[in-house]
Amino acid sequence: MAALVESIYKGITYRGAEGQWAWILHRASGLGIALFLYMHIVSIFVAAIGPGPYAWVHATLYTSPPAKVLEVFLLFGVLYHAANGMRIIIIDFFPTLGKYQRTIVRIELVLVAVVLVPAAIITLHSLF
Amino acid sequence: MRIKMRIRRFNPETDSSPWWGEYWVDVEATDRVLDALHQVKWYQDGTLTLRRSCAHGICGSDAMVINGRNALACKVLMQDVGDVCQVEALRSMPLIKDLVVDMEPFFAKYRAVLPYLINEELPAAGERRQSQEARARFDDTTKCILCAACTTSCPSFWANEDYIGPAAIVQAHRFIFDDRDTAADLRLRALNDVDGVWRCRTVFNCVQACPREIDVTRAIGEVKLALMNGGD
Secondary structure, three states: OHHHHHHHHHHHHOOOOHHHHHHHHHHHHHHHHHHHHHHHHHHHHHHHOOHHHHHHHHHHHHHOHHHHHHHHHHHHHHHHHHHHHHHHHHHHHOHHHHHHHHHHHHHHHHHHHHHHHHHHHHHHHHHO | OEEEEEEEEOOOOOOOOOEEEEEEEEOOOOOEHHHHHHHHHHHHOOOOOOOOOOOOOOOOOOEEEEOOEEEEOOOOEHHHOOOEEEEEOOOOOOEEEOOEEOOHHHHHHHHHOOOOOOOOOOOOOOOOOOOHHHHHOOOHHHHOOOOOOOHHHOHHHHHOOOOOHHHHHHHHHHHHOOOOOOOHHHHHHHHOOOOOHHHOOOOOHHHHHOOOOOOHHHHHHHHHHHHHOOOO
């Protein structure tokens, strides 16, 4: 645990460039997606208890206003993780593209934003 | 110009943990961080301990974390560090004293990739000839000076100090793609280990940190591809 904390401290305090922040965000989004999946499995399992608790849990977890905001974060996490994963795969198979990695990170973020912004508007529309 | 030097100090005989020492130095804009460290050591506190040898970016002995980023103290100019210059020892290496770390674990990994030409056959005409194209194949990775700036900037290495690290992979690359060498398989086998080349997460900190401007991640990528293709 101490090693993990120390490793996180080094990651935050080292002045890396786009690649380092892309990597940190990749890890954070991966953890977020994993947590969501666990939550999703538990929420589905509530159906075994009965329709009442199932409906209550789903109304709380997926349709309440805070859940809608979290849904946008989840969407960002999934989109970013997928896009960044593609960037890593591309650079792994074509190492010479590494010299353009800063540009590739920026293109990746633009692509994420292009999908995320309209999706976020649709998701949050019901709140206004 | 007057600059504040913040130096992470540690004396194993008197300190239980590292602490930040602050020193004011008068330097020229074109002085290097190493000159400022010399000022501190020679005129303010002789106990400050650091490594340096050639002081011209060739020997690689004065790699350290300067303002949060790995670099050679003899290559960073004071005009580029701002009003405060923060200096600390390389990370994730056993700290011996002040800015000096134990490089032995680093060199053990270097030795693990057999960093020398292996070819049991006698050269045909007294020497091993090589075309310019064949030499160019590994030219970039011949520039490594083993300063450890890349390896100690790597998040995979921070998380797992058993990771062989970018520097050793660069050294392996230098011989794997040398057409005079015959032991690429041995090196690739060493790099195919659980703590080998696959721990690279293409973070690119190593490329940014390398004082010799080696495209480290590209070299690592080429070794990964060589492994996938079952040889070089």
